[in-house]
Amino acid sequence: MIDPRVKYRHVQCFMEVARKRSLVKAADALAITQPAVSKTLKELEDILKVRLFERSRKGVTLTQFGEVFSHYAGASLAALSQGLDSVAQARMSGESYLNVGVLPSVAARIVPDAVRAFQAENMETTLTLITGPNTFLLSRLRGGELDLVVGRLADPAQMAGLAFAHLYSESVSFAVRKEHPLLAEEKPDLGRIVDYPVLYPTKEAVIRPYVERLLIAHGVTRLPKRVETISNIFGRTYTLETDAIWVISSGVISRDIAAGDLVELPLETIETTGPVGLTTRADAAPTPALLMFQSALRASAEQKSMQL
Structure with missing residues (x-):
């Protein structure tokens, strides 16, 4: 977590002094006074509790701590500049x-x-x-x-x-209309779905392997009344009008469930979570x-x- 005492002006001033190797030249580039540069650097060194520069008559040079800080501070400023430019370009580039x-x-x-x-x-x-x-x-x-x-x-x-x-x-849901016969059973058996039409994910559907493993684990190896589909419109209409069981990702029917139009069979489907x-x-x-x-x-x- 970044120390909230470190401000943008601290990093900007540090990088300018590191580039110019001179407090005077850095002050000119930043359009501030030399004492202001010295004060800003002193604040940063006090926060970090290390010396960042060695000062001499020939100018200033980075300490080892200063070299380390320069590497990351430079990358941060470059990333910030790129981010500002990207937002500006996005606003100006039109459609x-x-x-x-x-x-x-x-x-x-x-x-x-x-x-x-x-x-x-x-x-x-x-x-x-x-x-x-x-x-x-x-x-x-x-x-x-x-x-x-x-x-x-x-x-x-x-x-x-x-x-x-x-x-x-x-996870995957097994959805039915609210008058479906299986809802009358206190704890429906997954194996009972073979007695009803089942709307099943197609081979291209990403949830199909999850569903296949779940059914095999419960001894279901054949669905005699299976219809494979990825059509949500057909799935919703057919399920509402028949005793079909719709095997579908829970997100697809979340609104129908909330509205009470469809009901999830109370089956354990945690194995299908992805x-x-x-x-x-x-x-x-x-x-x-x-x-x-x-x-x-x-x-x-x-x-x-x-x-x-």
Whole structure:
């Protein structure tokens, strides 16, 4: 944690003296008096409790402590300057574009609030949201067509050249209409789902391996009335109108559950829990717009987590 007594003027003054090797020349460059430079350096040395410069008739030279501090202080000032320039360029560059791939679970749960917060910053950025299977989105990210993918962490084989930042974790739900016969049972058996139509994730769906392992662990190896789909519209409509069981990420149906339209079967699904986060190209420098949208997504995810 940075000592709150260390101010920007301390670091700026230190770096100018280190560059000029002279209090007088540093004072001229900073447009302040030499006594002001000396006073500022003295304050910084008192805070750090070390001598940063050796003073002589020939000027000033860095001590060993000064060399160490110079390395990090210079990097900090450079980063701050770059950050200020990036924000200024973002404000002045006019309309830009940000292409984001989102899995259905995050599209329903955290993206709406993040988009509202992002647009409130008046970035003049056209935001394009694309949804689809995880493999499809990651391939477009890797090819440069997308700037960001928001969804579950993919298998290691699919993450080559990509970077992942965790937001939260979510599990898979078995959702039904509120009049479903299984809800009359005090403790439904997972094996009973074979008696009903099951809306099942497709092979491209990132949650499918989690679901397969869960079912196998409970002795379910065959679903005679299985329909594989990634369509949320079809899944929601069909589940509301039939006795189907919809196997889906909890984030997709969170609003339906809250409204009482759908109900989660009281099954133990902790084994299906997986990390959800932000996937980007590891070698691509983020734009100011991308950084701001990522920040909005983190804030939305944190807010949703606090509400649970």
